[in-house]
Amino acid sequence: MREGSFRFAVVQSVLLAAVAVAVALTYHLPLRDPDGVSVPTYIRLPVILLITFLTDVVPRAVHRAGSVRAVPSTFVAVVRERWPRDHVRFALVGLGAWYLTYVAFRNLKSYVPFVNGRLWDDTLARIDRALWFGHNPAAVLHDVLGTGVSAHVLSFFYVAWIVLVPASLVVALVWSRNVRAGEWFVTAVAVDWVLGVATYFLVPTLGPVYADPRTFAGLPTTWVSGLQETMIAERFDVLVDPFDSPAVQTIAAFASLHVGICVTTCLMAVLLGMRRWIQALLWAFLAVTVVATVYLGWHYFADTIGGAVIGAAGVLIAAWGTGNHVRGVPRLSRPEVEEPQTVRAEPR
Template identity: 25%
Template sequence: MAYIDSASTSRSARIASLIVMSFRAQWFFFVIPALYLLTNWLMLSRLPKHGTAPVHLVLLDLLSFALPVGLIVMLVLRLGYFVLVLKPESPIKALGSDIVNLVTRPKLIINALPVFAAMVFFNKAMIELKPAIPAINPFSWDVAFMEWDRALHFGVDPWVILQPVLGYDYVTFAINMAYNFWFVALFSAWFWFGFQKQAGELRTRFFLSYMLAWWIGGGLLAVAFSSAGPVYYDELGLSPDPYVGLFAYLNDADTRIPLWFLDTQQMLWDGYIGKIPALGISAMPSMHNASAVLFALAFAHVSKKLGWFFAAYAVMILLGSVHLGWHYAIDGYAGILIAAFSWWAAGVASRWISGLALTRRYNEGLASL
């Protein structure tokens, strides 16, 4: 009995030691959230009053919604990976073995703790800034982006070019579905790369590029180039509105087939004008597009099939962001460039991090657990 107690104490001590080492070895995940919060403070401190997102509420949201949804999505994606890529004799048994290992061999959880702790502070920064963007810098770039869109597309509004191909009820509905799938793709990426056996270079590169893209694009550039997007062109009092025809089609299609993104667009505007709590409106750059490109770049290193799937999905998001009136085409192009830069910069950083002695010792410790 004493031997069992001693063994149990020894294992618990190793786990506790690895948790501490996990945070020490993955300190870099906290750098961008800290910079994001700092730049937020510099911008928000000029406002007479601004909302804050308490850390405990952000954590509660992560635990009560994002964590369970993300785990389900991760398991479904893992099952698909078994079926399409690894092809074991029984994909269900292989998935069951994964679940058992997650519970009985806590290395995946130990490895995930720092990145998800960092994401709590990162999400806090995003939640606090986005509703305040028009207060920091009122929407003033919509006309310029509309004109740039026309200049880049031979004098024609991009939605007009897409309409003969995408302007059918069921095509629009499918694009609506794909656009909402973005949240599933996001959770898939978070939990797929978060719950890994090692603090590997690809995992580090994905999270650093994701955070960097959102800090630069969804934070700094969103404030500098404050714009609302085509859907709100008329609401901003801008005239003439070149998107009347697009929304005439979308609202007409909604009478035949449900397009719930229209309700979301109205809800965001109601928040902006103060009817309900503001969630935030920001068009430039398109972070849906930036994130979709990062998914494609990251999952291409997992398998070619997943890479091609997410590449096709990124194209769908680019087309959908214009067809559904969320973004100017130039918003999407900017998002793609931000994703490419962030992926490159994170690649440089992740290669350096992977070579650190502390990272190697930590991975060796995980492997021995």
């Protein structure tokens, strides 16, 4: 397999997109740009690409230039060093496969209530009580942590996850030159989405905050509570008339992909031998995410277990799909490529 080819991720993205189109045609549902309500994709993606490109090149050019006059020539030299044709192809193909998977995932998630109308919230609530020895895990966390400052802190960390995914993609596709590791990680996140949307169809759920709102009525108003209100309103709009609403339906509790993608990131950090302090921060972030997702009512505790399984499976399947394994055991197949030699502009 060609290094950094994203062959597995591309095939997977095309297949998932085909499934999304098939479901849309079968159930007479629209295909949407999931984030098009805010900023259209044809504007958003080029802006993201430009910003990430500049963050990779400009600091290096300024650092190496030595003088203001030398910045332009150093900038050109750094671009040639950091962005040869192979890496441009790597970044664009990786981003394209990732984004196609994401769009298909978001559309399929929106179709769940039209395909499978059964809800499993009562069953998952009973499982939670069994796992927590007869107690509601969210209520226990409210009693232990309180419902004041803790709600705002956990809301912050929950929202911070939204930044984690694009930031990790920037590292994998733009800043790093370890293309084997980058391909493995981006593919693993995409696999998480495929497995996650499959569980949405198999076990449709709303989540505790919608199925049992009284448990969360005592929490203060936070950014998360506002988001929860927006999401349920969008769900109602989509269910009433999916063609009239420009939004997509985004409510599905089992399994928790917040937890799943965090687990994937943590395991990748370990398998890639990243520095211990980075690994420790990622595992700590995972722990806080698990607490936040239950405390704020997004997910049942059982959802977090399912998410962890998906996160681990994503790493394993992506390892097989990208060739990063030894006899089936995940392992980076090639050592990290050394950084190119420093380019410094000649003084004029």
